[in-house]
Amino acid sequence: MPIPKFKCKSCDKEFGSYHPKAVFCSRKCCVDYRKISHGQQALCHPERRLYSTGLCQSCYHKKYRTTNKGWITNSKRIGRLTRVYGVTTAQWLKMFEIQAGLCPICGNKLYKPGNLEGKRAANVDHDHKTKRVRGLVCNICNRLRIGINTADTAARLAPYLASDFDGRNI
Numbered sequence: 001m002p003i004p005k006f007k008c009k010s011c012d013k014e015f016g017s018y019h020p021k022a023v024f025c026s027r028k029c030c031v032d033y034r035k036i037s038h039g040q041q042a043l044c045h046p047e048r049r050l051y052s053t054g055l056c057q058s059c060y061h062k063k064y065r066t067t068n069k070g071w072i073t074n075s076k077r078i079g080r081l082t083r084v085y086g087v088t089t090a091q092w093l094k095m096f097e098i099q100a101g102l103c104p105i106c107g108n109k110l111y112k113p114g115n116l117e118g119k120r121a122a123n124v125d126h127d128h129k130t131k132r133v134r135g136l137v138c139n140i141c142n143r144l145r146i147g148i149n150t151a152d153t154a155a156r157l158a159p160y161l162a163s164d165f166d167g168r169n170i
Contacts, residue, residue, distance in 0.1 A: 003016035125137045
């Protein structure tokens with residue numbers, strides 16, 4: 001029986017091994033790879049922090065999340081949207097269109113799930129008590145600006161929070 005061939009994860013050299021999950025051609029390659037991949041810097045951009053598989057976060061998402069075909073039919077996403085927010089994918093897309101792809105608080109561009117830029121998708125902003133869906137906001141506004149405001153953002157935030165818009169009724 002011939003020895004199965006594998007490609008080394010560290011040096012890309014082809015090698016033979018009977019082990020079905022062989023990844024490295026030698027102990028040295030394994031140690032070298034672990035030093036690089038478990039360090040604090042990314043291989044693609046040494047000035048950035050390591051995210052996964054030797055890449056920074058944006059390069060990782062560009063490489064491994066380049067398809068946006070399945071997000072509309074993704075059962076986990078649909079389940080979460082309907083279970084937590086009471087919104088369908090069509091309603092989410094309609095809210096995205098109404099807002100012209102911009103965050104109503106800071107005015108930055110919003111992204112759809114599975115975007116080619118590797119950016120986080122827009123967050124569904126809702127009132128936790130009434131479950132009213134106010135719209136889509138960027139991650140920074142969802143996490144920081146709604147709770148921590150400046151005079152400028154608070155002026156834009158007040159009409160947004162006081163609106164009667166409910167994304168579930170589109």
